[in-house]
Amino acid sequence: MTRKTKSNIEVAFIYLFFVLMAIIIAYPLIWTVGISLNPGTNMYSSQMIPENWSFEHYKWLFTSPDSDYLIWYKNSLVVAVTNSVVSVFLTALIAYAFSRYQFVGRRYGLYAFLLLQMFPALMGMVALYILLNLVGLLDSLYGLVLIYIGGQIPFNAWLVKGYFDTIPRELDEAARIDGAGHFKVFFQIMLPLAKPILAVVALFNFMAPFMDFLLPRIVLSSPEKYTLALGLFNFINQQFSTNFTRFAAGAILIAVPIAVVFLFLQRYLISGLTSGATKG
């Protein structure tokens, strides 16, 4: 009896804690929605739940001739999808090599790159700028994608390799005895079995272009090539006229699809990430 009451009280407190967390999580998000529904451009005269709310900012984003929002959206999707598809494939190939083959640099290669990437890249951006200029990929979405793909390799290859290591070697050895080649093992055994971690990698790489404005800011210069993050950032980074309400509206329209994809892949995310990371 007392034990049960104690347990019930405990559970009640846990739920209470969750409610508190939910409030803390939701508070800024609800504000963002609120700001986006306020008329005007100013966030400080905005209210969390606006009295005379309107969709004018959303309407502006989609219909105004001055708005490049749809182009940015398209650019971001192009970058995100390309980045996600190419990265998954390339990363899986590399992880396959690291997990199943012997070669020079296998032991420390990935760790070396992980450590090198901890050097802050800000100053090196000038080098990337000049490199892209040299090969004519400045102000181009391809140039941007190439850098994203290259930069994600060490971390994600490490995750995928960790996952591949959990797939029993007996499986591919059996296949090899049956005469399967290197690629056949890769496509027919490794890839299908590693779906959860590949989903995680795809998700990470899909999200990255939506969230990053630093690199596009250096690579892209014409507004019709901007990605969403950069375009939105410029709404509020202008020296003389900031437009916070419009920024909020644009941001919501990024966050919603990402959040939906995210929540759908939640199960994969947890299982893939866990086994990739713990065995890596």
Next chain:
Amino acid sequence: MKKLSLIFFALLLIGLLAACGPQRSEEGTNNENDANTADDSANTADSGNEEGAMPDKPEKLTVWMNDQESQLNAIEATAKQYTEETGIEIEIKGMAMLDMVEKLDLDGPSGNGPDIFYQPHDRIGDLVVRGLADPINLGDAADQYTDTAINAVTYDEEIWGVPNVVETYALYYNKDIVGDEAPATMEDINAIMSEYTNKSNDEYGFLAEANNFYYMYPYFAGNGGYVFANENGVYDPQDIGLANEGSVKGAELIQSWFNDGYLPKEITADIQNGLFKDGKVATIINGPWMMKEYEEALGDSLGAAPLPLLDNGENPKSFVGVKTYMLSYYSENKEWATDFMKYLTNSEQAMNYFKTAGEMPARKDALDDPAIADDQLVSAFAEQATYGEPMPSIPQMQQVWDPMNAALQFIAKGDNVEDVLTEAVGTIKDNIAASGQ
């Protein structure tokens, strides 16, 4: 055996390094000469200032212009007329002004750069130090621009830009609160502040970005402060007047606004614009770039006036910015580029620019043009610009902003003004020393 081969490669590498390099030392000196002769011919051509002395017309000139749509429209219209008159094609590329420098740095040497680019005048020193711009010979035309504008584009006794636009900030006021008569002195402002400020209601008599040195400079300078001593157009970066008596007096005035509780401490552009547009602010310091937005919000209630007179009867000396066309060092058609820049800013085209882009021309005759003189809002800014001082264009200016903005934060908090300013000037000097000059 491995070792042997390593040694072999080391030797090979040293051999490579020592032996070679591009075979072109001759060519290099030639280039240098070319540049010099180009300069010389530019000088002679312009002193003649006649078509006869000009070199052959190029097929086209390339211009990098700020990427705001109205400004691009304005310059495109002018370019069309110029092409009709001279047959020279003009290619205009829109680009953010800040991005131009980095691009020019790379594209100029490789031959993809423009002939003309567009910059705020305070970057001139920077551009000259990097060697991206070439001086311009305006000849007689120099007299047509306002003195402030010509001062602004003069650096090391040479003119580096053709002034297109002058801008400075002034006082906007809400006629519904202040009445039709603009406040003329700081006393008036004080009266409005004490009468109308009600923080709990978000109502303010007077707002300004008091943590931004750009907007607060008039109160330093109007009392006798200065950033760098200026003798005959040459700045002395060793002589900083931001902790002198006048500066202290100005800073104390600023501090009094905080002490009396009239100004909020964590003000940002976004906040103050929002409050002003909501009609909760009587007077505000801001630039002509906000005019359209304010007008949309307040309509006929919006008024503008020069900054109110200080207690010593002086006009506050606001910072004046001059947006200017500049000549690329790498341009191969410097004479015609100069010709086009003059054309862009002649009295007819300058007014066309004003009508399309809404920015105040840097010409003397523009002030009398009815389109400007009769516009109560625009003329207030034009008048304030005549009282103002151009921002120093030497690169050392970059070391001034951060320490001074920080000093204004301390002043707002109530720290001793003289200490704060002396310390800030020390930091500026240290930073200048540390920045490599």
Next chain:
Amino acid sequence: MNKNERKKTQQHNPTLAIVLSILFAGLGQSYNRRFIKGTILIIVEAAFLITMYDFINIGLWGIVTLGTIPRVDHSIILLIQGIIAVLVLAFAIGLYIFNIIDAKRDAEKLRDGEKIPTLMDSMKNTYDKGFPYMLVIPGLFMLVFVVILPLLFMVSLAFTDYNLYNSPPRNLLNWVGFENFTKLLESGIWKDTFFSVFTWTIVWTVVATTLQIALGLLLALLVNDKRIKFKRTIRTVLILPWAVPAFVSILIFSALFNSEFGAINRDILGPIGLAVPWMSDPFWAKMALILIQTWLGFPFVFALFTGVLQSIPGDMYEAADIDGASRFQKFKNITFPFVLFATAPLLIMQYAGNFNNFNIIYLFNEGGPAVRGQNAGGTDILISWVYKLTFDTNNYNMAAAITIIMGVIVSAFAFYQFRKTASFKEEGNL
């Protein structure tokens, strides 16, 4: 005939093969009578020499001299071309060494009387041996340009005299050795600021990261509790901050934390008389940053730990139950070590990430508020300070020097921690 061949092979001399290979790639292979391989290598080297000679020649000259004629030579571009040339050369040398080793091996085999493999065999052999390289090389190539090139460029800058007053194309850069580093340690304005910024960077990294990990762990444990229902919904809500772009959240927070106009002071703390100067007081600005980072960072850790908790073998707890262990004992002796052990590398990366977390510092308050007598703002961490040095004051050489110090610190820490975790050790012993 058979006898003849036998004799001939015994005379085959590996040293000669090596020397030939050094002279020109492929010669040694041809001497080993592997003519196809030899021809391919000869063509590759010839093609490399013909196409790349000029580029490498100018590149190496450029990186050594950084140009000789101002205006004509652009030191920065020369430097980058030079680094690319060095990278290409390093790759070529790698191949070259491989060629020599290969010639030696084949020659030794030949001497010992092994048969020359047939074309088919040798192709299959090359494919098998070369397969992992084939998989890795495209990625490696990209990594070299995306990670290594910028890094080398930055490292190089720290040894030049590149600043606003000495910048190309008007001026040429020079190599100055360790001058920038000594200046950093000696000159007062750099030294004082560096150490105060450094201290806060460490505090920030440790406190913010530990908090986000602790909160993530706590929530993961609670959600994992058998008595809790609606697990899916709760997880969904808890992951939400991760799904919103961080720069959006930070900017919104920055507005909410404004002490006079922001909602946190106005609607929550103000009415109960606790309004706090979040943006203008360094201490409170730091608090705000740590709180925001915790909000942003815990969902990742939560997701990670949730998965790990599910993978702890149940029999460990059963055994503990039999021994009569309390819940705290079970947590301390089973859950905590297991979770930490399993996720150590990722947690280390969390720390490293916060050490370099430029976004939050810059977007929240641009490193402000200002602090008396100091060159950096009150919340500036090393990376945001470097940003200011680079873009506001054009002190490129000093910024690069500081970046190197930062990079060495954080990667040395990470290396040490990686070494300590078992997953790395296992990796090393494979």
